[in-house]
Amino acid sequence: MHFGVLGSGIIGLTTALELQREFPSAQVSIVADRFNEDTVSYVAAGIFRPGTSFMGPTQEITQQWMKDAFNYWDDLRRSNEAPLAGVNELSGYIFSRTTPAIVRNHFIEQLLPVYRRATEDELKLCQGGWKYGSFFTTCLTESRLFLPYATNKFLENGGQVIRQYISNFFDLPRTFDIVLNCTGMGAKELCNDQHLVPIRGQVLKVRAPWIKTAFYGDYDTYVLPGFETVTLGGCRQYDSYNTEWCKYDSMAIRERCYNLLPSLKKAEIVREAVGLRPHRSIVRVEPEVLTNDEGRRLRIVHNYGHGGYGVTTAPGTAKYALKIVRELLAGQSKL
Template sequence: MERRGAMDVCILGAGVVGLMTALELQDQFPNANYTIIAHLFNQNTTSDGAAGLFHPSSTFTGPTLDITENWIADSYSYYDNLRNSSDGEKSGVFQCSGFQLSSSMPSLIWSNYMKKVAPVYRYATEEELKVYPGNWKYGSYCVTLGIECRRLLPWSLLRFQESGGKVISKKIESFGELADDYDVVMNCSGLSAAQLCQDRQMVPIRGQVIKVHAPWVTQFLYADHDTYIIPSGRGRVTLGGTRNFDDHDTSVSKWDSEKIREKCSRLIPKLAVAPELETWVGLRPHRHPVRVEVETLSIPRKRGGSLKVVHNYGHGGYGVTTAPGTAKHAVNLFRQLHSGCSESQPSKL
């Protein structure tokens, strides 16, 4: 329901970052009018293809180390609270455990980020290193969370709409299209931000994975050379993967598929015959650092004043992992915008 006299806010993008930002806005400022505008939803988004394991790499970078750690801690807390709520199963959040293995470098199996949030995070024992085929010299064991985006995305979108949010299916080519209808734009457009913001730091990282039905796989595995086996909920297991920097090709590579099967089957031979559900290719929106900041755009507006944009994009392969945390940060920036205009427009929110 539209509220007269309230601030009109647009959330641009309906991937996991956009949806988490929209829900955080509704929670913190329930009296504003919110509209999500996107041209891709649910299974058509990049987020849907994600394995959804909460396990950020040390390469994930925000503007500062403290801010990055806060994003990760806030995200873990959000998902864990959701898991323990009445909506835990509906939203697709579950607890899982597993190993990270390396035959070459100890730094590849350790994450200080995870050490600070995971309920269990330790080095693997000598016996554990021998469980899986390979010459594993280093390893870590972790209890963490899995997030099944095939459930999380529609659950989040429905919750947004049930709280009065409006949804429009449309591809936006410029912020000028939004200037007359909205007071603030939350830009969660992912890879589209490269063109929308003329952001040369935005780069696609091509990823290809295979989704198989293997309910007997109960633990995740990370190994050398981007090899991973991740339970993704309801018997679906993600086998991966590839990480091709600045590669825009979204077609399925037969060679990549064969290589993924080969790598994963070396770790768990039974995976060689696991029924394939789908092969997914997506372009992860990578930026170094992730951009969460305010920008004021000088665009002519019928409403007068300037259009305020809060950017929240560039998460790369860690959008699912960090979306709730960057959403909280983005909404705190939105709060500062509201405080700045509250003297002249005290009734807006």
């Protein structure tokens, strides 16, 4: 059996590792044109915190993705590989001046070890006159460490990596029995998917080792401490394809974060980054069988469209994609 995984971001790598775990005697190859720092995954702050609008095919399946994903990250965090893999525990606050619903999250209130209402004293912890707040403990996965860690694991397990741009699924090696399509925004062209929309984001990575707690404020303001740097964000620009860094976004992010935590003004800026979140109102994890003009059939399992929550949910959707692979192999798929 030979599986091809198209894409080497967080979705492709977690899917490829899951394939190797589930089918230890199978051959698994990753095909991608971008790796590590050239992927959207590298830009992410990596906090496990799904948006409340994140949606899979059903509410039940989506909740299962969250559970499987959190268990994966939390197990890795507890293992002695955690520093290598870039997985850490992180606690923090989400504050709002305007809307109580913003500080609630039905996906994780029961899942995380701690998710509670912030006390009156805690609402005054940082500037802003906050009215509503929650405190939670979660995981953070730093892609700068996790992507190379996962790639090494994949290679150690006998996996093969091919650097290639693919404009048609039928250009993939003919030896692939099933293709896992983990191409993020790349799926827009590859699958001609009009439902896939970029949501542009920009962040600053700053050196501020004194910040140990995460903070969210209104208008997409966040301060998320990682392993070496703290991510300051952000913005969400719907349907923007602009991958260039924008000085106005940078100024707005700094102003909002500095207002929240004035000590950040003295933090050194290490880098600034832009990424296009691959947003789909319903994340696409489903099978498809394509047939080309010569009558050749290709079995595909799609796994893309995770928007701003790909790091959070990657291991959960990888597990679900594997369930679909097993059904395809058993001839049980509804196709």
